[in-house]
Amino acid sequence: MIVVTGSVTARPETFEEVRRLSLEHVDRSRQEPGCISHAVHVDCENPLRLVFVEQWADRAALAVHFAVPASGAFVRALRSLAEGPTTLDLYDASKIEKL
Known part of the structure; x- marks a missing residue:
């Protein structure tokens, strides 16, 4: 199995758009x-940061x-709306057995 983690921190004025695009992508x-x-989850310590777990x-x-073309478009859109990288x-x- 492959596990992917990722994150994006939105600018305050772009958060709702980042959230909407992220939910559509998920x-x-x-x-x-x-x-x-x-x-996708909102970071409890930074409410402008969304964290992806796949x-x-x-x-x-x-x-x-x-x-998938929509995946590439999603990444490009996020980068344009993000506070940083x-x-x-x-x-x-x-997966391992329960301890």
């Missing part, structure tokens, strides 16, 4: 093959997701 991504989960079946599914980290993970 909803669209959840319909894609290989998407296990896809969510799980994908494998790198192939994630590559298809990144190739966006972040994106990928992790190769496997």
